[in-house]
Amino acid sequence: MPLGLGVVDKAANAAQAWQMILETPYTGVVMGWALREGSGLSLLNRIRRHPVHEFTPILIVSQKLVPADYCLLDELPCTTHLPDTVTLEVLRDTFLALAAKSNWYRRHSSLIDGVMELAEEDGEKAVSMLRGPLASGPDPVPLGIVVARRLVAHGFARNAEGILRNLLQHNSQCVIALYELGKALYAQGQVAEAMVQFNAAHQLSPQNLGRLCLIGEIALGEGNREAAQKAFRDSLQIDPQDPLATLGAEAAAGTLRLRPTGADSVAISMAGILNGRGVALVRAGKFNEGIASYHAALGVLQRQDMMARVAFNVGLAFLRWQKLAKSLTWFDQASEWSGGTFAKAVRFAAKVRLLEPTADFPATFSPPLVTPELPVARVEVAPAAIVDIDDDEEMLYERIA
Secondary structure, X not given: OOOOOOOEEEEOOHHHXXXXXXXXOOOOEEEOOOXXXXXXXXXXXXXXXXXXXXXXXXXXXXXXXXXXXXXXXXXXXXXXXXXXXXXXXXXXXXXXXXXXXXXXXXXXXXXXXXXXXXXXXXXXXXXXXOHHHHHHOOOHHHHHHXXXXXXXXXOOHHHHHHHHHHHHHHOOOOHHHHHHHHHHHHHOOOHHHHHHHHHHHHHHOOOXXXXXXXXXXXXXXXXXXXXXXXXXXXXXXXXXXXXXXXXXXXXXXXXXXXXXXXXXXXXXXXXXXXXXXXXXXXXXXXXXXXXXXXXXXXXXXXXXXXXXXXXXXXXXXXXXXXXXXXXXXXXXXHHHHOOOOOHHHHHHHHHHHOOOOOOOOOOOOOXXXXXXXXXXXXXXXXXXXXXXXXXXXXXXXXXXX
């Protein structure tokens, strides 16, 4: 069934689709909703929680969505749905429109990073320089959200709060703005007000697993085990296999002891545990499980220096697995998240680049689409050579001990 979108990979079920997405930087996803070995809801949540897939186009082709599902789609950028009776031409045109929007937001995300550098860590100056792009986008909400997230990451949560409150003046029920406003308030230490925003967002859109886990993490940090148990129990209803929700449920039940040391310490502690489990699994040769644990850690971290260390571990896992192109992608990602200061990631990327291209390391290796229940599978060939691994995985525990 040709889609006219170039090379297309097929996944037979939700579990296989997620594994393929972890291994390959796809440029988009077309998926059903009633999937085998998982669900469309759990797969969508996993993809969107991953920092690499913030704006990856996702097109859901199904008539099986319920009202709460539509609420979730409405709050996620570059995500839409079509009925399964749609023609291939409409499917292709809709996906290409999503891809164009995705490219627009990615370009402007890079612009925001550049503005942050030019503003010399001055939040007011950065906001002033970004007023034009914020007003000119096809939809101001996703770009406003990206700006707010970058401001919070740079320590300017108060400036982010202003942008988000402005978005809410135009639409007081904008779920993602409520959610990000809660994060900005929490970063300023306003826990009670942050929870008001989180709960308001949750009431409007109860299927966002990442938000539920964050509510649970905050409840754990505040010592409210009852609220944490509810949040993680609801999370596991969405995705019974989610590593972070499982870990949070264990912590809320008192069967797992975390080691908090600061405002975001619960999340960092959880990420440290997930990262450590990933290291152990990869060293035992369980690459799929280990990489999935690393990605779960990435889903909870906010600090890019820590994200860079976990990304390095993903690269090293693929290197041990002899998947060179994929290891290079993640070493480069680690370098990018560290601002080019992570010498070990740069060194390993240089080693991989010295090898001749193989079936796993062509000039371009990212196909445009993975489509559960749509055709065409690709066969990988292991590379003929492998880089000597002369260093160990990165650990997060020293940051949270």
